[in-house]
Every structure is written in structure tokens, then in C-alpha cells.
Amino acid sequence: GAVVSQHPSRVICKSGTSVKIECRSLDFQATTMFWYRQFPKQSLMLMATSNEGSKATYEQGVEKDKFLINHASLTLSTLTVTSAHPEDSSFYICSAWTGASDTQYFGPGTRLTVL
Amino acid sequence: QQQVKQSPQSLIVQKGGISIINCAYENTAFDYFPWYQQFPGKGPALLIAIRPDVSEKKEGRFTISFNKSAKQFSLHIMDSQPGDSATYFCAAGYNFNKFYFGSGTKLNVKP
Numbered sequence: 001g002a003v004v005s006q007h008p009s010r011v012i013c014k015s016g017t018s019v020k021i022e023c024r025s026l027d028f029q030a031t032t033m034f035w036y037r038q039f040p041k042q043s044l045m046l047m048a049t050s051n052e053g054s055k056a057t058y059e060q061g062v063e064k065d066k067f068l069i070n071h072a073s074l075t076l077s078t079l080t081v082t083s084a085h086p087e088d089s090s091f092y093i094c095s096a097w098t099g100a101s102d103t104q105y106f107g108p109g110t111r112l113t114v115l
Numbered sequence: 116q117q118q119v120k121q122s123p124q125s126l127i128v129q130k131g132g133i134s135i136i137n138c139a140y141e142n143t144a145f146d147y148f149p150w151y152q153q154f155p156g157k158g159p160a161l162l163i164a165i166r167p168d169v170s171e172k173k174e175g176r177f178t179i180s181f182n183k184s185a186k187q188f189s190l191h192i193m194d195s196q197p198g199d200s201a202t203y204f205c206a207a208g209y210n211f212n213k214f215y216f217g218s219g220t221k222l223n224v225k226p
């Protein structure tokens with residue numbers, strides 16, 4: 001099956017710093033990538049949808065200036081959490097859609113802890 | 116507004132038993148209904164999925180039942196095993212694109 005990787009798997013940062021999370025589709029080209037956020041014992045909440053070469057579409061309530069998304073190529077999307085605060089601590093998961101199948105393939109997630 | 120409602124929140128089943136998780140949706144535009152399995156600290160993995168033109172789909176021990184008129188679908192896990200213990204999410208999507216997830220069901224299969 002299609003493989004999606006995320007890097008880093010865990011990151012701890014100080015309040016006020018910025019953190020970049022990478023999402024890569026390893027064996028396929030992803031027309032669209034999605035970024036989700038998951039709080040402990042809760043469901044996945046879609047943050048934004050990104051298509052290669054165009055601006056990301058953010059869900060209502062998600063600050064686009066705080067969560068910068070770049071989809072520079074068909075295999076790479078990045079999420080940058082700018083000026084991170086403790087309330088941004090969460091599990092961030094990306095997924096990728098090939099455009100040729102029905103489903104999204106999820107990455108393993110990145111645990112962000114902001115001190 | 117929650118697009119997909121999932122129940123129960125948690126489920127305990129004996130080994131060999133049947134696990135049943137239910138989901139309901141509102142938006143009739145949804146045309147793709149996947150189920151995902153998630154282990155702690157990992158991303159969700161696709162388990163099985165169905166389209167609304169089919170009432171049932173079976174893959175191994177996993178079966179999706181779909182009731183279009185009631186806007187409900189369910190996951191049945193036959194012969195449940197301790198290794199099935201995980202959190203299960205239903206989802207609904209359309210245009211091969213945006214997914215809306217249910218709240219999740221934590222399944223515990225006791226040996």
C-alpha cells in the first residue's frame with residue numbers, strides 16, 4: 001500500500017518558537033495532502049487541505065497565519081506552527097490522496113509539545 | 116456541527132465475540148465511507164470502506180453494513196481478537212476529498 005512518512009515523530013519546543021513538520025508520500029505522487037490535529041482521546045479534526053502548487057484551504061476556525069502550509073511538490077507538504085504556545089501541543093497527522101484511489105493514506109503523526 | 120456521529124464511545128468484547136460500532140451521518144452528498152483503525156501514538160490505518168451503492172462489504176473478519184435510507188453504517192468485527200484492541204474511527208467523505216471523522220470507539224478485546 002501507499003506509504004506516507006512524517007518528520008519529526010516527536011518535537012518539544014519552547015513557547016514562542018516555530019516548528020516545521022514534514023509530510024512525504026514515499027511511493028506515490030499526492031495530488032492533495034491534508035493536515036489533521038488530534039487531541040488526546042479525541043477524533044481527528046481537519047485543519048487544512050493543500051494542493052500542490054496552490055494555497056492551502058483552511059477549515060473554519062484554523063488560523064492560517066499561525067499554521068503555515070506549503071505543498072511545494074507532489075510528494076512533500078510542510079506544516080509550520082509559528083510562535084507556538086502550550087495550547088498548540090497536540091498530535092498532528094497528515095494524509096495524502098493519490099487522485100487515483102478512493103482513500104487517503106495517513107502518516108504516523110507528529111507529537112508536538114510546547115513548553 | 117458534527118457531521119458524523121459514532122457510538123459507542125468504548126466497547127469491551129470477549130475474545131471470539133462480535134464487535135459492533137455504529138455511525139450516522141447527515142449529509143447525503145457523502146459518497147465514501149471508510150473505517151480506520153488507530154493504535155496509540157500511531158496514525159490511522161484504513162481498515163475497510165464502502166460506497167453507498169452497496170449495502171454490505173466484507174473483508175476477512177471485517178464487515179461494513181450500510182443503510183442509505185437511514186443514513187447509517189456500521190462496522191462488525193467477527194471473532195474479535197486481543198490484537199484488535201484499538202480505537203476505531205468511521206469517516207465520511209465526498210469528491211474523493213475532505214473526510215469528516217466520527218468521535219472514535221475504543222475497543223478492548225479481553226482474552
